[in-house]
Amino acid sequence: MAVTDTDVIIVGAAPTGLTLARELRLAGVRTLVLERLPEPRAVAKAGGLGGQMLEMLQYRGVLERFEAASGLPRPAPRFPFGGLHVDLTQLVEPPMQALRLPQPQMESLLEELATELGAEVRRGQEVVGLSQDQAGVTVDVRGPGPYRVSAQFLVGCDGVRSRIRELAGIAFPGTTYPEVNRLGTFTMPDSLTLLDDGDYEVPGLGRLRWGYTQTETGVFAISSYTPNDLGVYTSEEEAVTYDDDKPMTVTEFEDSIRRVLGANLPLGEPTRLTRFTFGARQVERYRAGRILVAGDAAHQFPSGGVAVSAAMLDSVNLAWKLAAELAGWAPAGLLDTYHEERQLAGARTLLHTQAQVALRRGLDSAADALREVFSELLADEQPRRRIGAFIAGSDIRYPMPGANPHALAGTFAPDLALHTDRGPTRVADLMHTARPVFLDLADRKNLRELAGSWQRRVDIHTATTDHRPADAILIRPDAYVAWAAGVDEPDDTAAPALSEALSHWFGSPS
Numbered sequence: 001m002a003v004t005d006t007d008v009i010i011v012g013a014a015p016t017g018l019t020l021a022r023e024l025r026l027a028g029v030r031t032l033v034l035e036r037l038p039e040p041r042a043v044a045k046a047g048g049l050g051g052q053m054l055e056m057l058q059y060r061g062v063l064e065r066f067e068a069a070s071g072l073p074r075p076a077p078r079f080p081f082g083g084l085h086v087d088l089t090q091l092v093e094p095p096m097q098a099l100r101l102p103q104p105q106m107e108s109l110l111e112e113l114a115t116e117l118g119a120e121v122r123r124g125q126e127v128v129g130l131s132q133d134q135a136g137v138t139v140d141v142r143g144p145g146p147y148r149v150s151a152q153f154l155v156g157c158d159g160v161r162s163r164i165r166e167l168a169g170i171a172f173p174g175t176t177y178p179e180v181n182r183l184g185t186f187t188m189p190d191s192l193t194l195l196d197d198g199d200y201e202v203p204g205l206g207r208l209r210w211g212y213t214q215t216e217t218g219v220f221a222i223s224s225y226t227p228n229d230l231g232v233y234t235s236e237e238e239a240v241t242y243d244d245d246k247p248m249t250v251t252e253f254e255d256s257i258r259r260v261l262g263a264n265l266p267l268g269e270p271t272r273l274t275r276f277t278f279g280a281r282q283v284e285r286y287r288a289g290r291i292l293v294a295g296d297a298a299h300q301f302p303s304g305g306v307a308v309s310a311a312m313l314d315s316v317n318l319a320w321k322l323a324a325e326l327a328g329w330a331p332a333g334l335l336d337t338y339h340e341e342r343q344l345a346g347a348r349t350l351l352h353t354q355a356q357v358a359l360r361r362g363l364d365s366a367a368d369a370l371r372e373v374f375s376e377l378l379a380d381e382q383p384r385r386r387i388g389a390f391i392a393g394s395d396i397r398y399p400m401p402g403a404n405p406h407a408l409a410g411t412f413a414p415d416l417a418l419h420t421d422r423g424p425t426r427v428a429d430l431m432h433t434a435r436p437v438f439l440d441l442a443d444r445k446n447l448r449e450l451a452g453s454w455q456r457r458v459d460i461h462t463a464t465t466d467h468r469p470a471d472a473i474l475i476r477p478d479a480y481v482a483w484a485a486g487v488d489e490p491d492d493t494a495a496p497a498l499s500e501a502l503s504h505w506f507g508s509p510s
């Protein structure tokens with residue numbers, strides 16, 4: 001391998017890049033993060049984090065640090081979906097949960113987690129050019145002065161207007177909707193009365209229904225988590241490009257409310273003000289040689305609440321594959337599965353976020369009928385679970401090799417409670433180091449010995465669990481199940497399938 005300054009250059013120190021930096025450091029990869037902003041961004045884009053990334057943080061043993069940084073109880077699992085509400089509060093084990101943590105605090109914690117494992121983050125360093133050859137990637141950086149730095153691989157985590165994507169010649173087809181969304185949270189003003197049924201009494205206007213209301217000029221929504229806070233949202237057609245780093249003012253928001261609602265609304269002290277536009281785009285390729293893209297650089301979703309989790313999950317999927325390439329044991333095609341799997345996941349997220357556009361943007365009676373039908377469906381548990389899993393990004397099943405894969409193969413490994421000789425543990429606890437895990441749940445000696453041939457790369461664990469879903473499970477570092485043996489499945493079928501899965505994901509026996 002050619003001598004380079006570092007193993008992986010990450011462009012962008014935001015949720016995607018900082019998650020990738022930590023995951024790479026867990027695998028011992030030398031990592032340099034270049035960020036054009038001299039200081040962390042103070043403007044809150046996302047107000048929190050939800051979905052499968054929360055589970056992933058638990059599998060890495062760091063969820064408690066995010067909960068501590070939030071300092072707030074988990075909000076009730078009730079989520080917007082295309083102008084409707086998906087209420088998961090009555091479900092046992094709701095498929096989607098969220099954590100309130102404004103993006104600047106989230107990024108600061110992610111940076112802490114990456115740098116404490118040895119990632120280098122350089123701020124005020126803009127990548128302005130790059131070139132790649134067989135040996136690596138070299139970037140031109142504009143910092144205090146221009147300089148060059150090289151690596152084996154480069155990952156563009158530089159947001160929706162990605163320069164890396166452009167320099168690598170990766171197309172980003174899709175649609176931008178001429179729609180501006182504004183969201184504000186405020187303290188509850190004295191003049192507004194929150195009624196027992198969740199509606200509001202507004203002086204001079206009368207009763208204002210909680211939730212989403214379609215008006216002739218856009219969409220208006222109002223709700224409160226507690227009697228002391230007020231959340232207001234507007235959406236209007238506006239073909240204007242706003243700078244994400246330019247904060248929205250209260251006056252801009254008041255003007256928008258007046259246009260959409262046709263009246264003034266009293267507001268308390270602002271606690272969060274954000275404005276965003278929606279596009280539906282996905283890169284054609286997540287990889288161009290030694291350059292890869294992840295997060296918003298790879299996809300843009302036209303509905304809220306899903307992008308940060310999807311972005312960070314790209315990084316978790318990519319990191320161990322890059323680490324395997326760098327360590328020299330990656331089987332042929334492993335790195336390309338990053339494109340295959342995350343393209344599939346991104347397409348799934350685009351599917352439901354675009355469906356939400358159709359639900360919320362239609363203004364005619366047919367659209368009203370669609371919303372009514374959809375609301376009726378959401379009254380039932382099964383559709384609510386399905387939509388919840390959609391929003392959480394947990395309904396993905398990656399294709400796995402083998403003729404008859406087990407139902408768990410390709411899904412996120414369940415967090416089974418385990419009994420071991422050393423006491424109780426859980427699947428999540430086995431994933432903290434981001435190493436592959438072979439989990440023997442039924443004392444399958446032959447399978448365990450077979451997996452033992454890969455023990456330099458794969459951790460072998462023996463345990464039992466109540467109601468075991470499989471006799472043995474092979475889990476990748478990103479917590480996806482690579483293979484599982486059915487309960488009492490004979491060795492004659494289980495062993496060759498395990499061998500195939502181990503070779504497919506983790507190369508030749510070590």
Ligand SMILES: Cc1cc2nc3c(=O)[nH]c(=O)nc-3n(C[C@H](O)[C@H](O)[C@H](O)COP(=O)(O)OP(=O)(O)OC[C@H]3O[C@@H](n4cnc5c(N)ncnc54)[C@H](O)[C@@H]3O)c2cc1C
Pocket residue numbers: 011012013014015016017034035036037044045046047048103125126127128157158159160162163164244274275276294295296297304305306307308309311
């Ligand atoms: C107003 C608003 C509200 C949002 N609300 C939500 C929400 O509630 N929930 C949700 O899930 N998502 C939300 N999003 C989306 C979410 O913020 C993004 O999905 C998330 O920030 C993507 O992270 P990222 O790391 O991929 O990219 P970004 O956060 O865009 O970060 C890219 C980084 O790359 C740096 N960079 C760019 N070019 C270069 C270069 N040439 N050299 C060096 N550095 C460079 C940038 O300075 C930046 O720090 C919201 C977005 C906006 C704008």
